[in-house]
Amino acid sequence: MASHIVGYPRMGPKRELKFALESFWDKKSSAEDLQKVAADLRSAIWKQMADAGIKYIPSNTFSYYDQVLDATSMLGAVPPRYGWNGGEIGFDTYFSMARGNASVPAMEMTKWFDTNYHFIVPELGPDVNFSYASHKAVDEYKEAKSLGVDTVPVLVGPVSYLLLSKPAKGVEKTFSLLSLLPKILPIYKEVISELKAAGASWIQFDEPTLVLDLDSHQLQAFTSAYADLESALSGLNVLIETYFADLTTKAYKTLVGLKGVTAYGLDLVRGTQTIDLVKAGFPEGKYLFAGVVDGRNIWANDLASSLSTLQQLEAIVGKDKLVASTSCSLLHTAVDLVNETKLDDEIKSWLAFAAQKVVEVNALAKALAGQKDEAFFAANAAAQASRKSSPRVTNEAVQKAAAALKGSDHRRATNVSARLDAQQKKLNLPVLLTTTIGSFPQTLELRRVRREFKANKISEEDYVKAIKEEIKKVVDLQEELDIDVLVHGEPERNDMVEYFGEQLSGFAFTVNGWVQSYGSRCVKPPIIYGDVSRPKPMTVFWSSTAQSMTQRPMKGMLTGPVTILNWSFVRNDQPRFETCYQIALAIKDEVEDLEKAGINVIQIDEAALREGLPLRKSEHGFYLKWAVHSFRITNCGVQDTTQIHTHMCYSNFNDIIHSIIDMDADVITIENSRSDEKLLSVFREGVKYGAGIGPGVYDIHSPRIPSTEEIADRIDKMLAVLETNILWVNPDCGLKTRKYAEVKPALNNMVAAAKLLRTQLASAK
Ligand SMILES: Nc1nc2c(c(=O)[nH]1)N[C@@H](CNc1ccc(C(=O)N[C@@H](CCC(=O)N[C@@H](CCC(=O)N[C@@H](CCC(=O)O)C(=O)O)C(=O)O)C(=O)O)cc1)CN2
Ligand code: MET
Ligand SMILES: [Zn+2]
Known part of the structure; x- marks a missing residue:
């Protein structure tokens, strides 16, 4: 019985890679x-995994920015605008693709x-000339080997690579990405042959798209791809790794039928029905890499329960063919619990970050092989029991209140157009x-x-003073710019979820529990371990302070329950x-306290509502129902005259527009300018929208300053499909990652564009 890890976080236990990257980008280091x-x-x-006893240790799961971009580099699929002239892809080209450059x-x-x-x-069209342009996978394999660790090199599988790509500009409607398979497989063969020459005996292809709803044409692509690679792969053990959900029966059949493949990696945590698929039939002589340790969360594994799952599987696949593994790459969890100095011992005993999960996987493998570490299992069982019975987890009042929600719809009594009038x-x-x-x-x-302030180096008094001054600056600036509905700027918040x-x-929250979000950017998701309640108002002081500084309406600013849920480590x-319902009740109390404090406009951000949509369509309905x-629930109790806003920053929601309408907010602001045609097309196609709506008029992810004409043009386009009286004018998302030198002129142009159109509309009457 052996052990395997799908992938590991790259940022380092103290975000060493983040700081090294940012210093390099700032030209402060070489x-x-x-x-x-x-x-x-x-x-x-590698050393840590080897010391823990892991047999199948991954390599090439490190990345300077992103593993899909690494695959793009391996294939030489650099879009022409980056001016790459062939040869091994270096930092210049690589980081230009990732972050853009001056031009x-x-x-x-x-x-x-x-x-x-x-x-x-990846952006792919019929003219891409693929070439083997990054030897990173082979280099990392050799590097580990020279350190005495024989690893399993990991590649993004060829079919998932294409399914995750988008067609290049100009061929969006006509081009079939899968038609590129015969062009990319020769590059994969070159890599495989070099890996073999370097001594590799295993190879892992990550094919997570196998868990999506695929049609038979897409499934067929897997069959042909691996048939084509079969002879190149001969002599190697080949693992196809899937994760994040169950496979459909059809996808499972496709997977176990792949030529030349010797091992299958399955997610047994999110794939709640996966075990039934295996029970219904598993090919003889093949390996099952059983993902029983959750890579998406920070909870210690229930080892007794996992061991029993593994024993059931062993009876099916055979003793030497079962491998204990993680459910997916550990990239999505925090790095090492050892660095958590502020968590108390009880909560700590319930947790396992990546480093601890490695030890769990190995303990399971050993136990199955008859070498159970009794002390380790006993400590784990005690921690599981303490988590189940701890009074800190349960709050009867909260449970009752949440249970009482069922059966009611929680809608505001008046319809949205009457509310907008009021x-x-x-x-x-x-x-x-x-x-x-915000x-x-x-x-x-x-x-x-x-x-x-957090480190107690300045007093609360000084801290409040400094934040107040910052709010005053932001309020004054907005008045000067002549913005109509103001915000306080969120200077007291580190992150919109962590803050709440x-x-x-x-x-509970961590000191070093960072998880990579993109590139060098990380988030520190809070840990929800117990029933959720709000001991006291959270934002009322800052919002009413901000409102007292201006005659204009000041938006109260909250993060919604679905976003808090989706961006936290959630109890399992x-x-x-x-x-989610418990968080909703806590936010409801906050909304009502803001209203009492005289805040007439309250924004409840649901930035992550769309991303929480389950991967499989069959589960969409249920999720959307409770999420909406x-x-x-958060705002059903306010008066008609209190205006509820929400904000979302993922514009791809044409498929859930009816759920968005059903949220029944008075105003929604949405990211739009990166993909305006996509969002506005919903309305062009005749979806009736009667509430206020502010599709973003410029992209805040870019330092570029949009001109007045360009913004006016965008507003014009919106007016063609939306009624004048419901349209709002706003940027795509919050401005926290931008500089004032960018924000001031951009907002100035935005207000000028709105005024220009107001004048035009007035004279057209
Ligand atoms: N949770 C969440 N998810 C999200 C988003 C979001 O805003 N929040 N936005 C979307 C895009 N994702 C993003 C993710 C991260 C960042 C981001 O800016 N992250 C910061 C960390 C922000 C943070 O919490 N900083 C804290 C702590 C500061 C800090 O890092 N202090 C160091 C000290 C180092 C020093 O001396 O500076 C430490 O504690 O170790 C603060 O500002 O208060 C980063 O990686 O740089 C932006 C967008 C999608 N997902
Ligand atoms: C990622 S959505 C951000 C919403 C938040 N109110 C902000 O402006 O930063
Ligand atoms: Zn946003």
């Missing part, structure tokens, strides 16, 4: 400095399945209202103030929807 940090991280990870914008980035990780989307009477605002999404630039000074987690009961001992319901 390429060699960066390479040295990276090599040290890799060697530490060319970055490639598109999008969500990796239903995680908070983002990958760089709000207009109270607020008396012009048409084409301007606003922003955050203003997070300056270094601001981050320093927060850090020093820190103030709610039932949450009750269904997600129950936790949770949102409505």
Whole structure:
């Protein structure tokens, strides 16, 4: 019985890679400095896994930015605008694709399945000349070998690579990405042959797209691809790794029928029915890599339960053919619990980060082989029992309140158009209202103030004073720019989810529990371990302070329950929807306290509602029902005259537009400018939208300053499909990652464009 790890976090236990990357990008250190940090991280990870006893240790799961971009580099699929002239791809070309450069914008980035990780989307057309342009996979295999570790090199599988790509500009409608298979497989063969020459005996292809709803043409692509690779792969053990959900019966049949493949990796955590597929039939003589240790969460594994699952599987696949593994790459969990100095011992005993999960996987493999570490299993069982019975986990009052929600719809009594009328009477605002999404630039000074306050280096009094001054600056700036509905700028928040987690009961937070979101950017998801409640108001002080500084409406600014849920590490001992309802009740209390404090406009961000959509269509309906319901619970109790906003920053929701309407917000602001045709086409196709709507008029992810004409043009396009009286004018998303030098002129042009159109509309009447 052996053990395997699908993949490992690259950022390092203290985000060493983040700091090395950012310092290199800022030209404060050399390429060699960066390479040295990276090599040290890799060697530490390999040694750690080898010491733990892991048999199948992955290599090439390290990346300077993203593993899909690494595959693009391996294939030489560099879009022509980056001016690459062949040869081994270096940092210049690689980081230009990832982040853009002075003259060319970055490639598109999008969500990796239903995680908070983002990958760089390959752009492929009929003219791409593929060539073997990055030897990273082979180099890393050799590097590990020279350190005495024989690894399993990991490649993004050829079919998933194509299924995750997008057609290049100009061929969007006509081009079949899968038609490129015969062009990329020769490159894969070159890599395989070099790996063999270097001594590899195993190879892992990550083919996570196998868990999606695939049609027979797409499934056939897997069959042909691996048939084509069969002779190149002969002599190697070949693992096809899937993760994030169950396979459909058809996909499972395709997988186990692949030529030349000797091992299958299955996610037994999110794939709740996977075990039944295996029971219904598993090919003789093949390996099953059983993903029983959750790579998406921070909970210690229930070892007794996993051991029993593995024993059932062993009876089917045979003793020497079962391998204990993680459910997916550990990229999506925090790195090492050892560095958590502030968590108490009880909560710590319930947790396992990546480093601890490696030990769990190995303990399971040994136990199955008859060498059970009794002390380790006993300590684990005790921790599981303590988590089940701890009074800190259960709050009867919260459970009762959440249970009482069932059966009711929680809708505001008045319909949205009547509410908008009532709000207009109270607020008396012009048409084409301007606003922003919430955050203003997070300056270094601001981050320093927060850090020093957290470390008790400055007093609460000084801290409050500094934040108040910052809010005043932001308010004054917005008045000067003549924005209609103001925000306080969120200077007191480190992150829109972590900030609320820190103030709610039932949450724990870490010091170093960082998870890569994209490139060098990381998030520190709070841990929801118990029933959620709100001990006291969270934002009322800052919002009413901000409102007292201006006559204009000041938006209260909250993060919605679905987003808090999706961007936290969620408890796994009750269904997600129950936790979501509890958060909704806490946010409801906050909404009502803001209203009482005289805040007339309240924004409840649901930035992550779309990303939480299950991977399989059959599960969409159920998710959307409780997610939308949770949102409505937060604001069903406010008066007609209180205006509820929501914000989303993932524009690809044509498929869920009816659920968005059903959220029944008074105003929604949405990311749009990166993909305006996509969003506006919903309305062009005749979807009736009567609530306020602000499709973003410029992209905040780019430092570029949009001109007045260009923004006016965008607004014009929107007016062609949306009624004047419901249209709002705002950027795509919050401004926290931008600089004031960019934000001031951009907002100035935005207000000018709105005014220009107001004048045109008035004279057209
Ligand atoms: N949770 C979440 N998910 C999201 C988003 C989001 O806003 N939040 N936005 C979308 C895009 N994803 C993003 C993810 C991260 C960042 C981002 O800016 N992250 C920062 C960390 C931000 C943070 O929490 N910083 C803290 C802590 C500061 C810090 O890192 N301090 C160091 C000290 C180092 C120093 O001396 O500076 C430490 O604690 O170790 C603060 O500002 O208060 C980063 O990686 O740089 C932006 C967008 C999708 N997913
Ligand atoms: C990722 S959505 C961000 C919403 C938040 N209110 C902000 O402006 O930063
Ligand atoms: Zn946003």
